[in-house]
Amino acid sequence: MLSRLTDSEKTLLASAASYVEHVLQTPLIVDGPAASAKLPAFLTQRYVLVDGEILGRPCILMLGTGLHDDTPATIAKHRDLLRRQSRGRAVILVTERLSNHNRHRLISQHVPFIVPGNQLFVPELGADLREHFRSERDTPGDGLTPTAQLIVLAALMGRIGPETTPSELASQFRYSAMSMSRAITELEAFELAETEVAGRFRHLRFTVPREALWSRARPHLRTPVRKRRRVRRPPQGLALPLAGETALAEKTDLSFPRVETRAMAASEWKALATRYELDQPVSWDEPVIELETWTYDPLLLGDDKLVDTISLYLSLPDSTDDRIEAAKDALLRQVGL
Template sequence: MQELEKQLAKTVDNNASIQKYDARAQLTPYLAGAYEFYKVNVLGTSFLLIKGLDERMTMHTQKHIHTIEDRLGMYAAVWEERMTPYKRKKYLSERIPFIIGNNQMFLPFLGTYLDLREEKSQEGKMVKKFTPAMQIIFLRVLYGTETKWTQAELSKETGVTAMTVSRTLESFVNMGLLEYSVEGLTGRKKIYVVKDKGDFFKEGKKYLINPVKKSFYVKSIPKKMKCFTSGLSALGKNTMLSEPSYTIVAIYRKTDIEALKQEEIAKEEAYEENLFEVQEMKYDISRITKDSIIDPISLICSLTDMDERIEIAIEEMMERYVWYKD
């Protein structure tokens, strides 16, 4: 806290001071033991700075801070070494006072918001569009009945490496798509939480990409080859829209793509003889669909030529998904 005291003296009040504060007489043993307390004197005002002793405790700070203020009769602010952009935004919107490290502070009772960071924040590395790995993780979370996930579970479900899943989940937290809590005996196991699927989709859909790498045409598809009805063919099977005369299928497995490309034909021939259009996918859609038809969001993202008929069919297809309508 010495560095913070120096920063306050330098930027806010030359006479600022911070001292350890004993709150045991005024708080329950649970609250008194969950935080370190510091009394800050600045600009003629005293307030408490509370620091969680366990990362798991920071998930409850929002409701604890009001109890602490009532019991101790002083304003209180949360101190954290680091804070995600999502959490900072939430604290700002709910006017919860905080200090991050030694150089960012929001103290509404003093009319103060200072951001003295010299380094680039994580928000400077904002995601513009999902990568294929990010998109399949996003969709697996979206379609799942679960609201809580671990990195290991999502890695197993999507086939994406543990390291990539970990980076993706941290990005989702920074983007405000997910929250997390810390559990386990060691206090290191992160549980990622979807609070509301409607908000999750609404905030995430702007990052979605077209999952089709490229398309080509063939006369036939071997019966044993793993493929999924896709494009307008899939939309037609899900709605009242008429299917095209040729069949569109999606395939991900590299060996299957290579084998089919040996039999590639011209697009005109496929259209005239009602053959097959093959969509080479950027991610393994078998991980996010249980039948022989591509999942709905990947389907929508793959459509490049939209008209009123198609838009109406999409609305019909998505009627069953509450999160799509919210």
């Protein structure tokens, strides 16, 4: 029984379960001690073997609290032996610490490991993780969530560095660290970025060239526009950047439309509508605008005058007007895409 574990082994196991849930946003289920009757004695003496499950995938956790003298090659041999005796199960080393040198050696030998609070390397679960995060969407064909799309666009625009963390992104874009962590996991599941856990922080990297990132992300990007409304013109001075065909005309040679279009965050619509009675019927002689409410704040990537170019491109619906389609193509050329 797991009750026979020492206090240090119980702490290591609990820390591993907590760490997996924090990083992968899915629980590490501990089922009990692994069957060990057919295993060599040196394996059961050196490791505590625990049956577990991640994303419905059975696994065996090799808890090692005294592996400081073992080389990565030795650990790899032990893990391979256990895997041959436990076909169909992922075999994962769990230890309280690893030196940088040993970590790289284990990675080079494809040995999965968990160092709670510090490092996690389980490539065998990569496909399972992608399916897991895709299945969390409302429908299988859905694209990126607004937060994940925001990060991709920021990367394409050079607004974030080549390496960043959820906390840094949360501070920059005024989201919670948890929301950013989920978005980063989503980007990794879609193979748009890579992550690595180092120390207490999870690092995000975009490793492909900008044009390749756009090509890879484009099928998953969606219009940021949640709804369009004809409303009375709000007072001057509000931070409502130009959007839609108005912004397209501002950025290209297209003629300006008769009705001006502006954008705002959907989360701010109710307060603005109540304050300025924008949701009330409009008289025939009142000046109106078309107001787009967006899934993310257009001011995060644009400014109070114009929405950003890439979001503008995504927000414009397909048109039968060749002039509009040509202007949209010009937008992408402006930003080198």
